[in-house]
Structures are given as structure tokens and as C-alpha cells.
Amino acid sequence: MMSKKNSRERIKRKIRGKISGTSEVPRLTVTRSLNQIYAQLIDDLTGTTVLAGSSLSKDIQDELKKANGKTARSKVVGEYLAKKAIEKKIETVVFDRNGYKYHGRVKALADGLREGGLKF
Secondary structure (H helix, E strand, O other): OOOHHHHHHHHHHHHHOOOOOOOOOOEEEEEEOOOOEEEEEEEOOOOEEEEEEEOOOHHHHHHHHHOOOHHHHHHHHHHHHHHHHHHOOOOEOEEEOOOOOOOOHHHHHHHHHHHHOOEO
16 A cells, blocks of 8 residues: 555656656746745756745745735745746746645645746
8 A cells, every 4th residue: 555655756756757847938846845835947958946936935924924824825935936937037837736736735826826927
């Protein structure tokens, strides 16, 4: 019987075999911890991180203090990352949920990105 972690890792490998990011359309990968959420825009051709944002970013700490709960903070992070991406002239991304279910914090982050103006 597979554990939850092993199952997520298997799904993650399967997804990564199908999607890839470029400099024009980077891959947006999501990582969750117990209390934080992290998102990165990655160019897989060069292997570099184009942009990164998390719930630990100093630029949005005031907004994060107003948000109640981890889901609300995830949405704020998504809006912040979308704003930074549009400043760098990135409008479209490939969403990599990294094996996590598209529910809760991952969905809130995606909704914040969409509201910020990114397409995926």
C-alpha cells in the first residue's frame, strides 16, 4: 500500500514528464509546507528560476497579516506573484501543482494568479 507522500511523488513525476516551461511561457511550480506556500516561475530550458514568491516575502507582510488563514494568504501570494510576473512581461504560464490536489491553498494561489492577470 502506498503512503500519501509516495503517491504524491508518483503523480509529480508523471506530471513533470508531460509539462515543461520556457523563457516565454515558464512553468509555475507550487510547494506547500505546513504553514507556508511557495511558488516559482521556472525556465526548464536553462534550468533557472525566473521569479519566486512565498508567504515569507517581505514585500507583502502587511497584506498577509490582514488575511485570515492559510488559504487567504495563498491568494495574496498569487496576486503578488502575478503582479511581479506582469512587470517582467510574462503573461502566460504552465501551472505545475507539483502532485498536490487542486484544492484549498493550491486553488487559492491559482485564483490569485488569475485575478492578477496571468493566463494558464
